[in-house]
Amino acid sequence: xxxxxxxxxxxxxxxxxxxxxxxxxxxxxxxxIPDGMxxxxxxxxxxxxxTTLNLISGLEKPTEGQVFFGDTDVTxxxxxxxxxxxxxxSYALYPHLTVEQNIRFPLENLRGNAKLTKDEMxxxxxxxxxxxxxxxxxxxxxxxxxxxxxxxxAIARALVKVPKVLLLDEPLSNLDARLRLQxxxxxxxxxRETNITTVFVTHDQDEAMSICDMIVVxxxxxMMQAGKPQEVYDDxxxxxxxxxxxxxxxxxxxxxxxxxxxxxxxxxxLASDDFRDERDVYVAVRPEGFIVSDDGPLVCKMGRIEVMxxxxxxxxEHDALLNDTGLIRSITGSDVVMDSGKTEVRFKLKPNKVFxxxxxTEERIRFGVTDGx
Amino acid sequence: xxxxxxxxxxxxxxPAILFLGVFMVYPLVDVFVYSFEExxxxxxxxxxxxxxxxxxxxxxxxxxxxxxxxxxxIVIITVPLSTLIALLISLGLSSIKPLRELxxxxxxxxxxxxxxxxxxxxxxxxxxxxYSDGLINILIEFFxxxxxxxxxxxxxxxxxxxxxxxxxxxxxxxxxxxxxxxASVPKVYYSAAEVDGTRPFRVFYKITLPMISPMIFxxxxxxxxxxxxxxxxxxxxxxxxxxxxxxxxxxGYIYDMLYGxxxxxxxxxxxxxxxxxxxxxxxxxxxxMVSSRRR
Numbered sequence: 001x002x003x004x005x006x007x008x009x010x011x012x013x014x015x016x017x018x019x020x021x022x023x024x025x026x027x028x029x030x031x032x033i034p035d036g037m038x039x040x041x042x043x044x045x046x047x048x049x050x051t052t053l054n055l056i057s058g059l060e061k062p063t064e065g066q067v068f069f070g071d072t073d074v075t076x077x078x079x080x081x082x083x084x085x086x087x088x089x090s091y092a093l094y095p096h097l098t099v100e101q102n103i104r105f106p107l108e109n110l111r112g113n114a115k116l117t118k119d120e121m122x123x124x125x126x127x128x129x130x131x132x133x134x135x136x137x138x139x140x141x142x143x144x145x146x147x148x149x150x151x152x153x154a155i156a157r158a159l160v161k162v163p164k165v166l167l168l169d170e171p172l173s174n175l176d177a178r179l180r181l182q183x184x185x186x187x188x189x190x191x192r193e194t195n196i197t198t199v200f201v202t203h204d205q206d207e208a209m210s211i212c213d214m215i216v217v218x219x220x221x222x223m224m225q226a227g228k229p230q231e232v233y234d235d236x237x238x239x240x241x242x243x244x245x246x247x248x249x250x251x252x253x254x255x256x257x258x259x260x261x262x263x264x265x266x267x268x269x270l271a272s273d274d275f276r277d278e279r280d281v282y283v284a285v286r287p288e289g290f291i292v293s294d295d296g297p298l299v300c301k302m303g304r305i306e307v308m309x310x311x312x313x314x315x316x317e318h319d320a321l322l323n324d325t326g327l328i329r330s331i332t333g334s335d336v337v338m339d340s341g342k343t344e345v346r347f348k349l350k351p352n353k354v355f356x357x358x359x360x361t362e363e364r365i366r367f368g369v370t371d372g373x
Numbered sequence: 374x375x376x377x378x379x380x381x382x383x384x385x386x387x388p389a390i391l392f393l394g395v396f397m398v399y400p401l402v403d404v405f406v407y408s409f410e411e412x413x414x415x416x417x418x419x420x421x422x423x424x425x426x427x428x429x430x431x432x433x434x435x436x437x438x439x440x441x442x443x444x445x446x447i448v449i450i451t452v453p454l455s456t457l458i459a460l461l462i463s464l465g466l467s468s469i470k471p472l473r474e475l476x477x478x479x480x481x482x483x484x485x486x487x488x489x490x491x492x493x494x495x496x497x498x499x500x501x502x503x504y505s506d507g508l509i510n511i512l513i514e515f516f517x518x519x520x521x522x523x524x525x526x527x528x529x530x531x532x533x534x535x536x537x538x539x540x541x542x543x544x545x546x547x548x549x550x551x552x553x554x555x556a557s558v559p560k561v562y563y564s565a566a567e568v569d570g571t572r573p574f575r576v577f578y579k580i581t582l583p584m585i586s587p588m589i590f591x592x593x594x595x596x597x598x599x600x601x602x603x604x605x606x607x608x609x610x611x612x613x614x615x616x617x618x619x620x621x622x623x624x625g626y627i628y629d630m631l632y633g634x635x636x637x638x639x640x641x642x643x644x645x646x647x648x649x650x651x652x653x654x655x656x657x658x659x660x661x662m663v664s665s666r667r668r
Contacts (some may be wrong), residue, residue: 059564078567079567079568079570079572080567080570080571086564086568088561088564090559091560094579097579105579109572161569176532195517
């Protein structure tokens with residue numbers, strides 16, 4: 001089922017009555033999510049991604065704007081009539097019911113024509129349980145399950161009705177690191193097998209990048225960018241998006257455009273006709289955008305080298321760097337031979353891994369490279 | 374565990390152990406002993422002999438039988454009814470927003486009001502005097518009914534007032550406990566139920582009720598114990614001569630045996646107290662067994 005959000009806005013009254021006014025959780029959200037896609041809503045905490053999810057589920061009503069499932073306007077429909085399956089961050093499994101009873105719960109609510117017989121229910125419950133591979137645990141109570149198993153039960157409960165749309169709120173945040181990797185593959189597999197349009201909320205860009213067909217980056221209730229993970233990564237529209245995606249994070253320098261050249265401090269790192277206007281900018285370089293080169297224009301103070309098997313990561317420092325850590329982290333293949341005795345390291349930059357942003361608006365300044373140094 | 378550490382632990386427990394020992398355990402044992410000593414006399418600490426005569430006397434005493442019957446009726450009617458009403462009121466309270474605090478205060482008032490003062494109010498409501506039939510009778514007569522003397526009249530009328538009063542008095546505490554129990558059910562369960570299109574009654578029956586059931590069991594158990602120990606409420610409504618009013622309770626009977634008009638029979642009082650203890654213990658154990666099987 002295709003999901004369309006049109007000018008979706010949600011305002012909450014301010015809790016602090018003295019301040020007054022409304023808190024805008026989601027602002028003018030416009031997006032079309034194609035059928036059968038796995039979409040990650042991504043952003044820092046408090047950016048309105050959970051509110052957006054609740055607006056899609058119908059648990060919250062938008063202040064303005066519309067929600068469409070396919071061509072049907074569901075804005076006014078209550079949650080129960082939208083045909084959504086929702087997996088809560090805390091799973092919300094009923095503690096007094098067994099796994100089987102928990103999964104069956106939504107089916108028992110069906111009325112009228114949709115009402116199922118006992119056998120049909122058993123079959124559907126069994127199918128959902130098998131899909132998430134918990135059919136061995138049917139008699140257990142949620143308290144007797146591990147976090148990952150509870151998560152599966154929650155997904156099975158959301159899937160058992162065969163929803164048009166599956167929504168997951170921070171599905172992996174309560175799991176430990178190893179389980180998180182495993183479960184995100186699981187979510188991917190379940191989504192592929194069922195082909196249900198799935199939206200999930202996360203603040204972990206790794207998670208979103210790895211399994212999503214499409215990611216939507218949000219900040220302060222506003223959608224910043226949406227697209228395929230790789231596209232957004234390779235072509236961020238703003239400094240925020242560039243900084244938000246990627247591990248290790250992008251390296252941001254204070255820089256300047258002048259006379260067709262891009263400067264980081266006094267080093268002219270790139271040349272382009274588009275750098276003619278004199279202007280203060282941010283220069284952001286992906287960790288994989290550095291090439292170690294003895295005559296490279298970017299001169300950095302050598303820190304240390306971390307060997308990570310396949311790659312090596314060179315940690316260095318530069319005065320114009322704005323990273324929180326104060327360290328540049330660049331990644332190159334392990335075939336690069338580094339002389340660890342040096343106090344200085346010089347880099348050439350790959351132009352397609354360098355993004356330039358306006359200092360005021362933090363918006364992207366695109367450039368074409370004339371001189372591929 | 375380290376010996377010194379253990380000694381320290383006992384030292385910290387000592388005040389409580391001493392206090393409980395002197396004022397709880399010793400009297401309990403003493404009462405048990407008295408209950409087998411026939412014709413015990415406080416003044417010279419003497420008795421005729423030992424045996425179960427005290428029990429057979431008490432169990433054959435028509436006043437005790439009446440007290441037992443009254444107590445059981447009060448327990449069986451007021452405990453379930455007050456819990457149910459408290460649950461309904463708490464559900465109402467937690468589903469309204471405006472004026473909730475006002476209602477909470479109103480419902481809590483009986484808890485902070487003196488029993489005897491409340492008894493006085495009930496007298497005004499129910500008692501028939503030469504000057505007035507009481508507010509309730511006036512109402513009954515207004516609607517064409519026939520007035521009843523609730524305080525000195527037929528047994529059923531008296532029992533009705535008694536139960537009404539008891540329920541009204543125990544409600545505030547139960548409402549307090551249940552509203553906080555309801556508030557502690559995580560909202561996310563209701564959101565989950567909403568997405569799944571669960572009907573309100575099913576939400577209540579399948580989610581709310583199981584989630585607050587430990588609190589309900591707590592209220593039922595303490596309610597049973599409290600109702601078995603009823604006495605002051607009866608005095609507040611019917612005065613101190615409960616035997617002649619036919620509204621005595623087990624605790625009332627014990628009190629009368631110790632100090633009342635017919636006072637001076639500590640042996641009988643002890644036997645009655647032990648019987649009450651046995652009843653309360655049995656009921657509580659049954660309650661606990663039922664509640665642990667439910668879980």
